[in-house]
Every structure is written in structure tokens, then in C-alpha cells.
Amino acid sequence: MTEKRADITIQAQGSRASFRQPELELGKGLDVGTANLVSAVQDKEGNLTIKSQRNAFIDIEQDDFTRNMLTKLGVQYVVLNGRMVVIGDPAFELANIFNRETRRPMKDGMISPKEVDALGIEKLLIEKLLGPPQVEGELCYFSVPANPIDFDMNVIYHKGVFEGLLSKLGYTAKSLEEGFAIVLAELADEDFSGIGISCGGGMHNVCVAYKAVKALTFSTSRGGDWVDRNVANALGIKASKATAIKEKGVDLRNPHGREEKAVEIYYRELIKYTLINIKKRFESSDHMPSFPEPVEIVFAGGTSMIGGFEEVVRDELEKIQFPIDIKHVRRAEDPLMSVAKGCLVAAMSDL
Ligand SMILES: Nc1ncnc2c1ncn2[C@@H]1O[C@H](COP(=O)(O)OP(=O)(O)OP(=O)(O)O)[C@@H](O)[C@H]1O
Ligand SMILES: [Mg+2]
Numbered sequence: 001m002t003e004k005r006a007d008i009t010i011q012a013q014g015s016r017a018s019f020r021q022p023e024l025e026l027g028k029g030l031d032v033g034t035a036n037l038v039s040a041v042q043d044k045e046g047n048l049t050i051k052s053q054r055n056a057f058i059d060i061e062q063d064d065f066t067r068n069m070l071t072k073l074g075v076q077y078v079v080l081n082g083r084m085v086v087i088g089d090p091a092f093e094l095a096n097i098f099n100r101e102t103r104r105p106m107k108d109g110m111i112s113p114k115e116v117d118a119l120g121i122e123k124l125l126i127e128k129l130l131g132p133p134q135v136e137g138e139l140c141y142f143s144v145p146a147n148p149i150d151f152d153m154n155v156i157y158h159k160g161v162f163e164g165l166l167s168k169l170g171y172t173a174k175s176l177e178e179g180f181a182i183v184l185a186e187l188a189d190e191d192f193s194g195i196g197i198s199c200g201g202g203m204h205n206v207c208v209a210y211k212a213v214k215a216l217t218f219s220t221s222r223g224g225d226w227v228d229r230n231v232a233n234a235l236g237i238k239a240s241k242a243t244a245i246k247e248k249g250v251d252l253r254n255p256h257g258r259e260e261k262a263v264e265i266y267y268r269e270l271i272k273y274t275l276i277n278i279k280k281r282f283e284s285s286d287h288m289p290s291f292p293e294p295v296e297i298v299f300a301g302g303t304s305m306i307g308g309f310e311e312v313v314r315d316e317l318e319k320i321q322f323p324i325d326i327k328h329v330r331r332a333e334d335p336l337m338s339v340a341k342g343c344l345v346a347a348m349s350d351l
Contacts, residue, residue: 022047027351028130028171029343030142031181032162034106035201035224035302037122039129040340042348050337051129053088056102057121058095060084080120087124095240102240108221109145109202110158123165133170139350140171141343143178145205149281151221174350177217179207181342186298186332194296195324197278198339199303201225204274206281210289220277224303227266234262251307267306275316282323294327300338304331 022043029040038052060066060077062084070077070086075094077084086094095102105111105118105125112118130140144159159175166173176184182196182205192212198205201224208216224246231242235258246263255264282288299313314329332338 024134025348026134026138027344027347028133028138028140029340029345029347030126030130030140030166031178031339031343032106032142032144033200033339034104034109034203036336037125037129038337038340040337040344042344048341048344050334050340052336052340053125053129054092054102055106055122055125056091056095056104057085057087057117058091058100058102060086060094078124080117085117085121087121088128092240092243095238096244099238100240101238107202108151108153108225109148109200109205109219109223110153110155111161119161119165122162123168126165127169130169130171136170137172138170139174139347140166141174141176141346141350142166143181143339143343144175145203145219146177146179146207146217148203148219148221150277153221174346176343176346177207177214178205178339179217179219180209180214181339181346182298182300182332183207183209183212183214183342184345185338185342186300186330187296190296193291194298197297197299197301197304199223199274199299199301199335201302204278204301204303206278208282208288210291215289216281216285216287218281220274222270222273223301227263227270227303230266231259231262234266235259246306247302249307252312253308263306268312270303271309271312272316275313275322276320279320279322288324291324294325296328296330297326298330298332300332300335302336304335 025042025044031038035055036052037055041049075086075090077086091102105115105121142162144155147154163173178198179196182198183192187194193210196207203223204220206218207214228239228242232239245259250260250263252264252267255261310329310331
């Protein structure tokens with residue numbers, strides 16, 4: 001089995017992958033996402049290394065046949081409470097092969113209350129991505145959602161859980177709101193002024209900033225998982241299968257066939273819902289800065305990767321008469337990496 005996305009190593013400057021272990025700067029960034037966990041580090045030459053794993057696992061009966069099969073496929077597993085558990089990207093691939101659902105440690109942006117094994121799995125995945133700290137107490141900024149505006153939930157428990165987990169691994173953990181991470185990663189040319197929106201699996205996270213100062217942050221409770229759940233219901237398939245169809249490359253402007261049409265219908269609804277909620281929140285806030293000029297709005301996160309995303313966003317923004325003058329709607333160059341990069345920027349500037 002090939003691990004297509006596992007441990008992707010991206011050299012931001014200089015394009016050749018290298019196998020030697022370069023000396024790293026101190027400080028790490030970690031994007032704790034409902035769908036993906038992503039880490040970011042930088043070496044002394046300024047090259048960025050990003051690693052990612054699906055935030056998912058699958059447990060399998062412990063018998064010789066399965067053990068041999070996993071070994072032959074080169075899939076790593078751990079034994080947890082007497083069951084074989086496969087974590088991360090291979091779990092997602094196995095789920096689709098066996099027509100099963102993956103189990104997910106997080107739901108709607110936060111640690112899942114329904115998953116008893118969630119913490120153990122998160123620890124394994126984070127250890128795999130971050131490795132040990134380079135010095136005791138190395139700083140690690142991790143992303144947290146802002147409190148949702150359309151859902152009664154606060155992030156205190158979630159934040160505490162990951163702080164604890166990271167400090168058990170030897171890090172000094174500091175949290176960073178996900179929308180603000182997008183501003184730090186993507187709006188440097190704008191003096192860190194504008195609107196950053198992270199379109200994730202569990203939710204959307206929004207941050208309005210003026211000269212690197214947060215003015216307003218919040219989240220809305222629908223993301224890519226919402227599309228998958230609804231497409232799965234509409235087509236009578238598993239949600240993991242719906243995810244695979246969606247990620248294969250659908251263009252919202254030109255969907256092909258019944259499955260892509262279902263993705264398009266729910267995707268447009270998701271974008272509309274999210275922008276209307278953002279508009280309402282902006283209109284009811286006392287904290288909105290009065291920007292002297294039209295602002296840049298930058299989208300990141302996996303859910304912004306669908307074909308035609310920016311066009312649909314622009315259409316919907318026009319329809320709802322957005323309360324702020326927008327100079328430009330843009331998608332981050334590497335949407336899946338932005339939050340981790342923003343966390344790394346915070347860690348390195350904190351040092
Ligand atoms: N090419 C693609 N087209 C459409 N959606 C995609 C694509 N690639 C990934 N996604 C979706 O992006 C979402 C994951 O994005 P991301 O990794 O930014 O979320 P997350 O940070 O894990 O979640 P959250 O921030 O909500 O906790 C999933 O719903 C995934 O299916
Ligand atoms: Mg995210």
C-alpha cells in the first residue's frame with residue numbers, strides 16, 4: 001500500500017527532498033484539525049518541513065490473517081486494548097478498501113466526547129508528527145478553534161486536553177486561534193491586516209485583524225464533514241466514501257454525474273450558510289475595525305480546495321451584500337498547510 005499523503009515533506013525554498021536530517025530552528029507549529037493533524041518546522045537554512053496525517057483511526061480484529069495482511073501491505077499498526085489499531089492516512093485508505101467508516105478522535109473542531117480512545121490516538125499521531133522536542137520544554141504553538149457563534153460549545157476543555165498532551169511529550173504548549181494563524185501565515189504583505197478564514201473539516205474559523213492585532217475571532221459549526229455526511233445520506237454511501245469522491249477533484253462550476261452533483265449542491269449550501277453567518281456576526285460586532293481601505297480576504301483549509309471555490313464565494317458575497325469592502329478574495333497557495341505555518345510563525349516570533 002502506498003501512503004500517498006503521509007509524511008509529505010515540502011521544501012518551501014529549494015525543491016529537492018533531502019534525506020539528511022537538517023538542523024532545525026527551535027519552535028514548532030501544530031495544526032490540530034478535525035480532519036488532519038499537520039506539523040511545521042523550519043531548518044537553519046529557512047526550509048520549511050510540513051508533515052500531515054489524517055486525524056482518524058480504524059480498529060481491526062486481532063488475528064493472524066489480518067496481521068499478515070497488514071504486514072504484507074506495509075501498514076503499521078499498534079495494539080490498543082487488545083485490538084489492532086491503524087492510525088492516520090493508512091486508516092482512511094483501509095476504511096475505503098473494507099467499506100467501513102474510520103473512527104475520528106475529533107468532531108466539529110474539538111476532541112470528540114463520543115470517542116473513548118480519542119486521547120490515546122491523538123498522542124500517537126502527534127508523537128509521529130512532531131517527534132521529541134529538541135530541547136526540554138521546546139515551544140510548540142497549536143491551533144484551537146474560536147468559540148462558535150451558531151453552536152453552544154466552548155473550547156476550554158479541548159484546549160486543556162491538548163496542552164496536557166503536548167506537555168507530556170516535553171513541549172511548552174501555547175494555543176493560537178486558527179483564524180489568526182491564517183492571518184499570520186498569509187497576510188504578511190498586507191501588514192497582517194484583513195480577514196483570514198480557515199475552511200476545515202469540522203468548522204470554519206474566522207479572524208479579522210488590523211496590523212497583527214486580532215479584532216474579532218469566531219467560528220461557525222459546519223465544514224467539509226457536513227458536506228460528506230449529507231452527500232453520504234443522499235447517495236446511501238459511507239461518509240468516508242463521500243470524502244473520497246469530493247477530494248478526487250470536483251469542480252463546483254461543472255459537476256459530472258450524480259455523485260458530483262450531490263457534492264456541488266451541499267457545497268454551495270455550505271458556502272452560503274458560512275458567509276451569511278459571517279455577515280451577521282460582523283454586523284453585530286462592536287469590535288470591527290474601520291479599515292481605511294478595502295481589505296484582502298484570504299481562505300485556507302482543505303475545504304477551500306474544491307474547484308471553483310473562489311468564484312462561488314465571490315458570487316455569494318455579491319448576493320448577500322457583505323458589510324465590508326473587499327479588495328480581493330484569495331485562496332492560500334497551500335491551503336492545507338496555512339494553519340501549521342501560522343503556528344510556526346507564532347512559535348518562532350515568540351522565541
Ligand atoms: N481537494 C479537495 N476538495 C475538497 N475538499 C477537500 C479537498 N482536500 C481536502 N478536502 C477537505 O478538507 C477538509 C479538511 O481540511 P483541513 O485539514 O483544513 O481541516 P481540519 O483543520 O482538519 O478541520 P477543522 O479546522 O475544522 O478542525 C476535509 O473535509 C477534506 O475532505
Ligand atoms: Mg483546521
